[in-house]
Amino acid sequence: MTYYKNxxxxxxxxxxxxxxRTAFNDLYELDLDTFEWRKPKTKGNPPEPRGGHLASVLxxxxxxxxxxxWNFVSQFNNLFIYDFETETWNDPxxxx
Numbered sequence: 001m002t003y004y005k006n007x008x009x010x011x012x013x014x015x016x017x018x019x020x021r022t023a024f025n026d027l028y029e030l031d032l033d034t035f036e037w038r039k040p041k042t043k044g045n046p047p048e049p050r051g052g053h054l055a056s057v058l059x060x061x062x063x064x065x066x067x068x069x070w071n072f073v074s075q076f077n078n079l080f081i082y083d084f085e086t087e088t089w090n091d092p093x094x095x096x
Contacts, residue, residue: 002056003057005084008030023051043087
C-alpha cells in the first residue's frame with residue numbers, strides 16, 4: 001500500500017478462506033476525499049500475482065514501482081512500473 005495524490009493505492013496481496021490461499025495482482029485506489037474505491041482499467045502486462053513486494057511512488061514522474069515479492073510458487077526479483085497518467089504497466093529491462 002502506498003500514497004499518491006490524496007489516494008491510497010493497493011497492489012497485490014494474498015487472500016482466501018482457510019488453506020485456500022490465493023495471490024492477487026489487482027490494483028485499487030481509495031480516494032481520500034470521497035472514500036470511494038476505484039479499480040483502474042489498466043493496460044500492458046501487470047506483475048504476476050504476489051505479496052510481500054516493495055511498492056513505492058515516484059511522485060515527480062507519476063509512477064508506481066513494484067519490486068520483488070512472492071506467491072505460492074515463486075520468489076520474484078523483478079521490477080514493474082505503473083504509470084498513473086496512462087494507467088499502463090511496463091516491465092523495464094534492468095541491468096546488473
